[in-house]
Amino acid sequence: MDEPADPPDTRFGRWVRLDGAEPEGVPFTIDGEPAEGRNGDTLLTAILTVRPDLGPLPPDRRVRAGFCLIGLCQDCWVRLEDGRRVRACTTPLEPGMAIRLETSDRAW
Amino acid sequence: MVKSDPLVVVVGAGPAGMAAARTLVEGGLRPLVLDKQPAPGGRMWQQPAGSRQPCGLPGHDAETAERARKEFLDLAERIDWYPGTTVVDATRGRLWAMGPGGEVDETSWDALLVAAGALDRVVPLPGWTLPGVYTLGGAQTALKALGCAVGRRVGFLGTGPLLWLAAAQHLVAGVEVAVVADTSRWTGAMRALPDLLADRARLALGLRCLRMLRGAGVPIRRGIRAAAIEGGENVTGIALATRRGPRRFACDAVAIGVGLVPQTQLLDLLDAPFDLDAESGVWLPRADRAGRTPVEKVFVAGDGARPLGAAAAALSGERAALAILEDIGRPFDRDRAARLERDLERHVRFARGLARAFPFPAGLEAGIASDTVVCRCEGVAAGAITAAVRAFGCHEVNAVKALTRCGMGRCQGRLCGLAAARIAAVTAGVALAEAGRLRAQAPIEPLPARVRRTAPDAVA
C-alpha cells in the first residue's frame, strides 16, 4: 500500500459510536490485527469505528470509506481472508471474520 | 393455497413492499418477497443494529417502525420471505437473485412488484469523493440504524427536507453540526406554503427541526451558489459561496444530498418506459395511479415509483397490490382502491410543495468545474464529458458513457447518471431530455467474481 503523504491518525476510527452502553464485543481481524466490533454491526461499522477508511480501491485507487451506506454506491467492497469479496455496508459482522484491506484492491 | 395460484414477486420490503405483501396475503395469495437487507423495514423503518435504539430523534418513530416490522414478520408463515437477497436481473416472467451466501437463484413470476425505494441524489462538487463525505441518507442510516455518527463534527450541504431533518437528528443525538447549507431560499418556501399545508404534520416537523437548529445556534446558510468540500486525505471543511460572500466551516464529515432518485434498474431491464420530470430533471417510471407500468404484469410502488415519503409508500404499495389482484382476476375492494388513490393525492400535493420550497439546484450541476469528478466509480471528471461531447458531437448520455466510462463503474451510474446527462446537454446546447437516460444493465449490482450465473436461457 502506498504511504499517503499525510497519514490519517489510524489510532482512531472515522465513525463515533453513540450508544453509551457496551454491548457484547465481537472479535474480528483487519490485516491480521485483532479488533473488536459490536453485536449487530455491519462490517463497515466494525471497520470504520476502528479505522479511518477502507484503503485505496480500484479502479482509481481512491481511498474509500463508504458513501451511501445502503448498498447502492458500491464504494465499500472489501476482501475477506478466505477470498470472498463482500459489500461491507450490507454484510453483518460475524465473530472471527478476517478482513484484508491491504489487498482489497487486487483483481477486481 | 392451490398449486396453480399465480406467483407474485415483491422486490423490496420497505413500507411499500410490506404493505403490498400484507394486501396480497389478504387477497389469498402467497407472495414471494425479497430484500437485500437482512431485515424488513426499508429506509424509513430500518431495523436498528443490536440493542441500539435511537430515542427522541425528530421524525423517527421507533415504535411505528418496530410495529410495522413485526406485523410483516408475523406474515412470515403466509409469504415466502427472503432477506439478504438482492435481485440482480429480470426478464419477462423470470428473475435472478443473489442470496446471502453469494449463490444466485432463479425464480419465475406471474406478476412483479418493484418496490425498490430511492437513493439520495447528489450534485458532484469539488471534494465530494473524499473519505468522510456521505449521502444525507447514509449519515442518517449511521445514526438511526448503526448507532454511529460518521464524524465528530458534521456539515450538512444540499437541499430538501432530509437536509434539515438529518441535521436536527444529529443535533439531538449529540453530534456537533458544523453548518446547514441549503441551495434553496426562504422565498421558495413561502410560495410553497399552500401545497405544504396538505400535510400539516410533516410541515410542523420541518419547522420544528428548523427551530431546534436555530435554537442551538447552528450556522444556517441559504441560497448557496457554489460549494466545495475541502481536505487532502480527509475532509477538513466546507467552503461556500453565499450571497454575502465566501464562508468556511470546519468539519471532519459532510452529508450531502439534493433530493431522492427512484431506483428503477429492474424496470429498465424489463423495458418499462420513463418520462422526464422537467422540474427536477429526474426520469420517473411511467405508471397509472394504481402503479401499473405499461409492461404487462409489472407494477411499481413507493419511493421507487416517485419519492413521496414513507406514508405514501405504504399507501401505494397497498394500491399496487389491489391492482395485481384485479389484473390476475381475483376479487378486490374497489372502494378501498379509490380511497387509497384519494389519500395519495394529498401526498402528491405535498411533494409539489417540497419541490417548490427546495428546487433542484440545476445551476450548481450545470456550472460544474471541469476538474470535478462526476463518476466516482471510474474517476471521470466533468472535463472529460465536455471534451467527448465536443469532439464527437454527441450528447446522448449512453454514448457519452461509452466514450468516457462515466457511469460504467460498479454503481452503474446511479450516482452520476443525471449529472452526466445535464453536463452533456448543457455542453451541446440541447434540452435535458435530448441527453436521455443512462440505461441499466444486468447484473444491476456487482456479483462476487466466483458467482457464475447460468445464462438466462431462451426466455421468450
Ligand SMILES: Cc1cc2nc3c(=O)[nH]c(=O)nc-3n(C[C@H](O)[C@H](O)[C@H](O)COP(=O)(O)OP(=O)(O)OC[C@H]3O[C@@H](n4cnc5c(N)ncnc54)[C@H](O)[C@@H]3O)c2cc1C
Ligand atoms: C437514505 C434515505 C433516508 C430517508 N430518510 C427519511 C426520513 O428520515 N423520513 C422520511 O419521512 N422519509 C425518509 N426517506 C424517505 C423514506 O425512507 C421513504 O419514503 C420510504 O422508506 C419509502 O419506502 P419504500 O418502501 O418505497 O422504499 P424503501 O424504504 O427504500 O425500501 C426499499 C427496499 O427495497 C430493497 N431493494 C432495493 N433494490 C433491491 C434489489 N435489487 N433486490 C432486493 N432488494 C432491493 C431495499 O433494500 C429496501 O429495503 C428516506 C429515504 C432515503 C433514500
Ligand code: FES
Ligand atoms: S456504502 Fe454504498 S454500497 Fe456500501
